[in-house]
Amino acid sequence: MKNNDVRDAAARGLQDLVAWAVRQELTDIPVDVRQQTVLVIADDLAAMLSAEDEPQVIAAHQKMLVHSPAGSASLFRRERGQLPPLQAAMGNALSASWNELDEGYRKAVCHAGLYTLPVLLAIAESENFSTSDVIRASTLSYEVTARFARAWPFKTLLIHPHALFNVVGVTAAIGFLRRLPAQCMLDALSNASTLGVVGPYSQAVRGALIRNAWAAAGISNGFQAIEWAEAGITGLAETPHDVYHEALGSEAKPSELTFELGVDWAVSSGxxxxxxxxxxAHSAIEAMAELLAKNPHLQGGADVVKIEIQTHRLGLTLNNFNPVTTLGAKFSLPHALAASLVYGHGGAQAFGNESLNHGQVARLRQQVEMRLVDEELPWPQDRPAFLKVTDSQGHHYHANCMSARGGSDRPFSDAELWAKIEDLSHASAPGLVHAMQTLHTHCVDHPDSHDLAQPWRNLVDQFFNPKQAS
Structure with missing residues (x-):
């Protein structure tokens, strides 16, 4: 198609997407999709809580609590400070991004839950929205955000998606929660596409901690995108295409805005x-885990002299051999391989401050050789890892992982996910798992049922004080 034709198709697609989305009620969303939304919410809440003791997070939260007026939205940490929705959302978005334990979207480079949930949950708690409102708005805002990322993908990662698409997610979340009409939603989303920040992807690889703040930084602009739209200050239906494709050089796939709409729900592809x-790096860590399961004597890495990894294009971007921050470690494939060999897993300990200066990890990072796979494979095997480890006697050990667990092709069981969420949340929010599991079960109910009609705030109370559960 010619450029003008593509732009027109993108504008029509966005109009159709928004018109469809604002018509959807909770009863239009399949039960299994609602349940997946509840799991995403629980998972991202646990990710927030997992970072509450990080020194930089503590410092940022303390500044918010000291300098912000009192409010009625929770800052998710054991003390559960109460802040206005904007400040609470920013604090929770910072936490959710910190440990790389939040849920992500598999069909495009995007963390739709991270961009939508902090502000959505803060407003829902503060303005007394129902739990059914939260599930509906979460599902729809996830859908729209993910489809933006699918419609305008980038061949090379120059701008990090946390910086580029966060305002879109924030705007969608607020708009669907408050049930803005279609034209206002369209105007607000067009505004939002122009209000992202230029956060270079390289900052994550190099360990610049500002990357962890990009999801939070977009929240204020999301509020403004809506307020300006309501005042008649708007972009155009084609504005997102002009921003992402014309100005920033993305591909343009306007059909992704509406392809299988209402059939292929984005939240189910997280x-x-x-x-x-x-x-x-997950497929490489899984390959290492398989190799260690067959050769447990290699754990610790004392006898390993070389680690060779053949992996996908995105994996090769994680090329920092000497990370100096925990973020740098999380975006370093050499560190992921060395630490998972030494610690025997890829959990938080393997990427914590101790791991950065661990002598064996530091040595093994320098023994990693990275190269591209011979042939790029289609989804879901588009992020494979082919691992070869050599010991000091010249013995070679091999393991492969074609697709890391956690996506729709190789999902974790609900039991595994609830165990993870419990592990991350129980010390600070001891009632979170029980409350969210109960909600997960009651997603089959009508929106007017007791559990879905109750205010979201009641559920948050139960997270921190399980005795309040009815």
Whole structure:
């Protein structure tokens, strides 16, 4: 198609997407999709809580609590400070991004839950929205955000998606929760596409901690995108195409805005993480785990002299051999391989401060050789890892992982996910798992049922005080 034709198709697609989305009620969303939304919410809440003791997170939260007025939205940490929705959402978005344990989207480079949930949950708690409102708005805002990422993908990662698509997610979340009409939603989303920040992807690989703040940084602009739209200050239906394709050089796939709409729900194509690092390294960590299961004497890495990894294009971007921050470690494939060999897993310990200066990990990082796979494979095997480890006697050990667990092709069981969520949340929010599991079960109910009609705030109370559960 010619450029003008593509632009027109993108504008029509966005109009059709928004018109469809605002018509959807909770009863239009299949039960299994609602349940997956509840799992995503629980997973991202646990990710927030997992970072509450990180020194930089503590410092940022303390500044918010000291300098912000009191409010009625929870800052998710054991003390459960109460802040206005904007400040609470920013604090929770910072936490959710920190440990790389939040859920992500598998069909495009995007963390739709991270961009939508902090602000959505803060407003829902503060403005007394129902739990059914939360599930509906979460599902729809996830859908729209993910389809933006699918419609305008980038061949090379120059701008990090947390910086580029976060305002879109925030705007969608607020708009669907408050049930803005279609034209206002369209105007607000067009505004939002122009209000992202230029956060270079390289900052994550190089360990610049500002990357962890990009999801939070977009929240204020999301509020403004809506307020300006309501005042008649708007972009155009084709504005997102002009931003992402014309200005920033993305591909243009406007059909992705509406392809199988209402059939292929985006939230069902998300992935969950057990490894506390960038998803691009997960297949390599799984290959290492398989290799160690067959050769347990290699764990610790004392006898290993070389680690060779053949992996996908995105995995090769994780090329920092000497990370100096925990974020740098999480975006370093050499560190992921060395640490998972030494510690025997890819959990938080393998990417914590101790791991950065661990002598054996530091040595093994320098023994890693990375190269591209011979042939790129289609989804879901588009992020494979082919691993070869050599010991000091010249023995070679091999293991492969074609697709890391956690996505729709190789999902974790609900039991595994609830166990992860419990592990991350129980110390600070001891009632979170029980409350969210109960909600997960009651997703089959009508929106007017007691459990779905109750205010979201009641559920949050139960997270921190299980005795309040009815």
């Amino acid at each position: 992935y969950h993480k057990m490894n506390a690092c960038c998803h691009y």
